Amino acid sequence: MSHHIVEVRNLQHVYADGTAALKDVSFIITHGESVGIIGANGAGKSTLLQHLNGSLEPTGGSIHIGHTPLSKGTLPDIRRTVGMVFQDPDDQLFMPTVFDDVAFGPLNLGFAPADVEERVTEVLELVGAGHLRDKPPYHLSGGEKKRVAIATVLSMSPDILVMDEPTNGLDPFARRQLMKLLCDFKHTRIFTSHDLDMVLELCGRVIVLHEGEVRADGPALEIFGNDKLLAECRLEKPLSMQNCSACGSKKSNVKSPDSSACQGR
Amino acid sequence: MASIHSAVLDLKRLDLLANGNSPIHRLDARAKVVVTLVFILCVVSYNRYELSALFPFFIFPAIMISQAGLPPLFILRKIALLCPFVLAVGIFNPVIDRGILLQLGPLGISGGWISFASILARSMLTVGAGFILVAVTGFTAVCQALERLGMPRVFAVQLLFLYRYIFVLTEESGRASRARELRSCGKKGQGIHSFGSLVGHLLLRTWQRAERIHMAMLARGFTGVFHASRPSRFGAPEIRFVLFWSTLFIVLRLQNVSQLLGSLITGLFP
Structure with missing residues (x-):
C-alpha cells in the first residue's frame, strides 16, 4: 500500500510578494494515518x-506521494490519488446540480456514463x-454543501483525503455528523483546523506549524498536553x-468517550 | 441592495418551479427552446403599428401557465418588473409620432400611442415566454439545450457559471453594502468614493474566487472539456409539441386572426 504515503522534504514556498510562507517543512505520513x-x-x-x-509549486524541496515525486508529468495521477476538499464549499461546487458536481471528477477520469451514475449514487x-x-448547490445548507463537497472528491476514489478546515462554519449537529463520517473513512487523512477538539477526536497524530516551520510532530x-509549546x-x-x-x-488528559470509536489512531 | 436580494430569491423560486412534473415539464428542453424561439421571432417580426394581430399570441403563455401549473401572478409580477424599461423605450413615441391613425368616434388615436401599445404587448409576450421557458425547464437545461442546438460550448459554460455564481456574488455584495450602510449612519457615507472601492473589492474578491474554483476544477481532473452526462430523448411528444405550436404561430403570423374574427362577427350581426 505504498501509494498512500505522503512524504514532504524540506519544502519551501515564497509568494510573489516576497512572503516566505513555508521555510522548511518535512514529514512523512504513512498509510491509513489521520493527521491534524x-x-x-x-x-x-x-x-x-x-x-x-500540486495547486502551488514549491520554491524549494520536494513532495512525494507514494514514492512518486510531484512534478508536471505526474500531476494528473497525483490529483487522482490526493482528494482535496476546499475550505469554502462554494469554491468546490460549481456545477448546476449536485449530481453533475459529483460526476464531474469521474467523467474527467474517463469513466463510462453507467459507471459514473452508479458511483455517484453510492458516494x-x-x-x-x-x-x-x-438540487442546485445554492439551495443547500452549509452542512449539506460540505458533505456534497466531500462526495465530489470521494467519487474519484482517492487514496489520501486532504481537508482544509472541514468543520468551519458548521452548526454543532452538522459538525458532529461530519466528524462521524470522517471517522469511518479508511483513507489516509490530513486535516488542517482551528477546531482543536475535532483534531483531538479524529487525529492520532498532530503536526504543529509555526511561522512556516514544523515546530512539533507527535501523538495528539x-x-x-504540552502547555508551553501550545x-x-x-x-x-x-x-x-x-x-x-x-x-x-480537572479533566487533564481525558479523551471524550466517543473518540475511542475513531479509526486511524 | 435589499431589492437585489429579493430579486435573487425570486430567481431561486423560478428555478424551483422547474422541478415540477407536468407534461410540459417532462418534455425535452430542446423542444421548448425551439418553440419559444419561433414564438419570439413571430412576435417581433410585426411592423411597429401592429396591435390587433398580437392578441391571439397570448394564447401560448396562457396555455403554458395553466398546463404546467405555474403561479400566474408570480409570472405577471416578474414581467411587471421589466415594465419601467419598456416605458423608457416607448414613452416618447406618442410625442414624436402624432399622426392620427385610428378614429374612435370623437377620439383620434395617434400612431405613437399605437406603436407604444405594440411595444408593450410585444415585450409582455416575449419576456413572459422567456420566464415561462425557464420556469418549466430550468436555466441549466435551457443552456444545455441551446448547446445541443448549436450554440458554441464556451457561451453555454459561461452562462452556467454566471448563473451558478450570481447567487454567491449578490450575497457577497449585499453583505458589503449593508456593512457600508450601517456605518454611514443613515447619511450618504462618503458618497460615490466609498462605492468605488466597494465595487473594486468585489471585483478582486471575485477574481480570487475564480482562481480557487479553477484550482478545484484542476484538482478533479479538468482538462478543458465539460462532459455531458445527461441523456435526453427527442421523441414523439416533442415532435408533436414543436409542430403544433410552430404551425400555430406561423398561421397566426400570416393571418390576422383578430381581424378575421372581427369581420366574421360583424358579418354575422350587421
Whole structure:
C-alpha cells in the first residue's frame, strides 16, 4: 500500500510578494494515518495543503506521494490519488446540480456514463446526501454543501483525503455528523483546523506549524498536553482537555468517550 | 441592495418551479427552446403599428401557465418588473409620432400611442415566454439545450457559471453594502468614493474566487472539456409539441386572426 504515503522534504514556498510562507517543512505520513495540521493564522497551513496536490509549486524541496515525486508529468495521477476538499464549499461546487458536481471528477477520469451514475449514487448515499442529487448547490445548507463537497472528491476514489478546515462554519449537529463520517473513512487523512477538539477526536497524530516551520510532530495527546509549546505557537488546549469552566474540576488528559470509536489512531 | 436580494430569491423560486412534473415539464428542453424561439421571432417580426394581430399570441403563455401549473401572478409580477424599461423605450413615441391613425368616434388615436401599445404587448409576450421557458425547464437545461442546438460550448459554460455564481456574488455584495450602510449612519457615507472601492473589492474578491474554483476544477481532473452526462430523448411528444405550436404561430403570423374574427362577427350581426 505504498501509494498512500505522503512524504514532504524540506519544502519551501515564497509568494510573489516576497512572503516566505513555508521555510522548511518535512514529514512523512504513512498509510491509513489521520493527521491534524494545526497552527496560528498565517502559520502556513493552507499553503502547505495546496502543495499536496500540486495547486502551488514549491520554491524549494520536494513532495512525494507514494514514492512518486510531484512534478508536471505526474500531476494528473497525483490529483487522482490526493482528494482535496476546499475550505469554502462554494469554491468546490460549481456545477448546476449536485449530481453533475459529483460526476464531474469521474467523467474527467474517463469513466463510462453507467459507471459514473452508479458511483455517484453510492458516494452520495455514503455521505447521507442521496436526496439532494438533483438540487442546485445554492439551495443547500452549509452542512449539506460540505458533505456534497466531500462526495465530489470521494467519487474519484482517492487514496489520501486532504481537508482544509472541514468543520468551519458548521452548526454543532452538522459538525458532529461530519466528524462521524470522517471517522469511518479508511483513507489516509490530513486535516488542517482551528477546531482543536475535532483534531483531538479524529487525529492520532498532530503536526504543529509555526511561522512556516514544523515546530512539533507527535501523538495528539502528547502535543495537547504540552502547555508551553501550545502557548508559544499561539494555540491552546482543546476544550475537552481544559478544566471545567463551571466547577474548576480537572479533566487533564481525558479523551471524550466517543473518540475511542475513531479509526486511524 | 435589499431589492437585489429579493430579486435573487425570486430567481431561486423560478428555478424551483422547474422541478415540477407536468407534461410540459417532462418534455425535452430542446423542444421548448425551439418553440419559444419561433414564438419570439413571430412576435417581433410585426411592423411597429401592429396591435390587433398580437392578441391571439397570448394564447401560448396562457396555455403554458395553466398546463404546467405555474403561479400566474408570480409570472405577471416578474414581467411587471421589466415594465419601467419598456416605458423608457416607448414613452416618447406618442410625442414624436402624432399622426392620427385610428378614429374612435370623437377620439383620434395617434400612431405613437399605437406603436407604444405594440411595444408593450410585444415585450409582455416575449419576456413572459422567456420566464415561462425557464420556469418549466430550468436555466441549466435551457443552456444545455441551446448547446445541443448549436450554440458554441464556451457561451453555454459561461452562462452556467454566471448563473451558478450570481447567487454567491449578490450575497457577497449585499453583505458589503449593508456593512457600508450601517456605518454611514443613515447619511450618504462618503458618497460615490466609498462605492468605488466597494465595487473594486468585489471585483478582486471575485477574481480570487475564480482562481480557487479553477484550482478545484484542476484538482478533479479538468482538462478543458465539460462532459455531458445527461441523456435526453427527442421523441414523439416533442415532435408533436414543436409542430403544433410552430404551425400555430406561423398561421397566426400570416393571418390576422383578430381581424378575421372581427369581420366574421360583424358579418354575422350587421
